[in-house]
Amino acid sequence: MRELYIGGMSGTSQDGVDVVLVEFSAAGSNIHQATTTPYTGKLGKRIKNLITQPQVTLQELGEVNVAIGKFFGQCILKLLETSDFGAHEITAIGHSGHTVYHKPEKPDAFTMQIGDSSTIAANTGITTVGNFRNMDMAFGGQGAPLAPAFHEWCFSDTKESRIVVNIGGIANISVLQPKLPLLGFDTGPGNTLLDNWTHRCTGKSFDHNGDWSKTGQINKPLLLALKKDKYFERSPPKSTGLEHFNLAWLEGELREINRTLPDEDVQATLTELTAETIAEAIVSTNGDPQRIILCGGGVLNTALVERLSELLPSIELESSAECGIGPEWVEAVMFAWLARARLKGRSGNAPTVTGARQVTPLGGVYFGAT
Numbered sequence: 001m002r003e004l005y006i007g008g009m010s011g012t013s014q015d016g017v018d019v020v021l022v023e024f025s026a027a028g029s030n031i032h033q034a035t036t037t038p039y040t041g042k043l044g045k046r047i048k049n050l051i052t053q054p055q056v057t058l059q060e061l062g063e064v065n066v067a068i069g070k071f072f073g074q075c076i077l078k079l080l081e082t083s084d085f086g087a088h089e090i091t092a093i094g095h096s097g098h099t100v101y102h103k104p105e106k107p108d109a110f111t112m113q114i115g116d117s118s119t120i121a122a123n124t125g126i127t128t129v130g131n132f133r134n135m136d137m138a139f140g141g142q143g144a145p146l147a148p149a150f151h152e153w154c155f156s157d158t159k160e161s162r163i164v165v166n167i168g169g170i171a172n173i174s175v176l177q178p179k180l181p182l183l184g185f186d187t188g189p190g191n192t193l194l195d196n197w198t199h200r201c202t203g204k205s206f207d208h209n210g211d212w213s214k215t216g217q218i219n220k221p222l223l224l225a226l227k228k229d230k231y232f233e234r235s236p237p238k239s240t241g242l243e244h245f246n247l248a249w250l251e252g253e254l255r256e257i258n259r260t261l262p263d264e265d266v267q268a269t270l271t272e273l274t275a276e277t278i279a280e281a282i283v284s285t286n287g288d289p290q291r292i293i294l295c296g297g298g299v300l301n302t303a304l305v306e307r308l309s310e311l312l313p314s315i316e317l318e319s320s321a322e323c324g325i326g327p328e329w330v331e332a333v334m335f336a337w338l339a340r341a342r343l344k345g346r347s348g349n350a351p352t353v354t355g356a357r358q359v360t361p362l363g364g365v366y367f368g369a370t
């Protein structure tokens, strides 16, 4: 029987929902169809509000939970319509939901992804697996990043040390060394500050190719102030989110240096912050990689990637496309892979990454219509 799965991903950039129809085999994964549907209109605003407002009502939380489930369902049905496959041929959907709060610090650690799996299963008729982070956290882990176990499966090599860098809203790395334990952690902000500052100052949703950042000058005092954040010096396991790295955080540091800067200088400094913190995280692992594989939408920020390659002059940087998965689809394929692992009873987490007490299958299963 063919192993066809659908993966759905809505990341911290809040740029929309990526869905992929992917086939797994002994040879790896093959994407048959993929689309991104932006959050337009009300739903995008409501998600942003849930994340940025200090208080929300339970009614709003409940309604957006179902609305995101419906939106995922629509994206998946649209994907199927344009593909050669029917819903009955798909074994399962695995989806990220959307993170509205991530607090891995103990005590009272919790992580909350919304996007109702029952709604997705009912509206597509396909068995749906969601809430992948909770079980890792229940076993004492960070619940994030989940990507390293998947990166190991698809990007590792028996001879070559590699590091995978995913530049989403938050950036994370996976250290894949032959015969050594898997490592990985969130390095800090990826695109999130770049996107939010661009939106505030220009009304655009992101800094296309990083062109705007190139018109500004890096401000050293601001860069130093931002890099003093304790998150960067903490040892792994560690993961973070928009609760920490947001515009309020940036404004606090801008007040601290007590100077008014041109908007484009702030953008140039934020781009440098993302590049330097990723490069320093890579160096801190002593992973000695021969190759760095880049994925996530940040790969398209040419200014950022150029800076990263200047900071790591002796290492070859390449896009995940060269290893068979387009950089914008890696995370969505990962959720399909996690759903497959769940249904096969295989573990999905990597305790050396998240700090969980044990390996465990991840995710809750919601059976589709029979």
Ligand SMILES: Nc1ncnc2c1ncn2[C@@H]1O[C@H](COP(=O)(O)OP(=O)(O)O)[C@@H](O)[C@H]1O
Pocket: 010, 011, 012, 013, 014, 015, 016, 167, 168, 169, 170, 191, 194, 195, 205, 206, 207, 208, 209, 210, 295, 296, 297, 298, 300, 301, 302, 328, 331
């Ligand atoms: N051409 C581009 N130039 C600069 N940045 C881009 C470009 N295309 C995409 N991006 C960045 O990628 C982000 C989306 O990346 P994605 O991997 O989907 O992140 P997430 O997983 O957090 O949703 C956008 O918000 C934007 O910051």
Ligand SMILES: [Mg+2]
Pocket: 009, 010, 011, 012, 013, 014, 015, 016, 018, 297
């Ligand atoms: Mg995205």
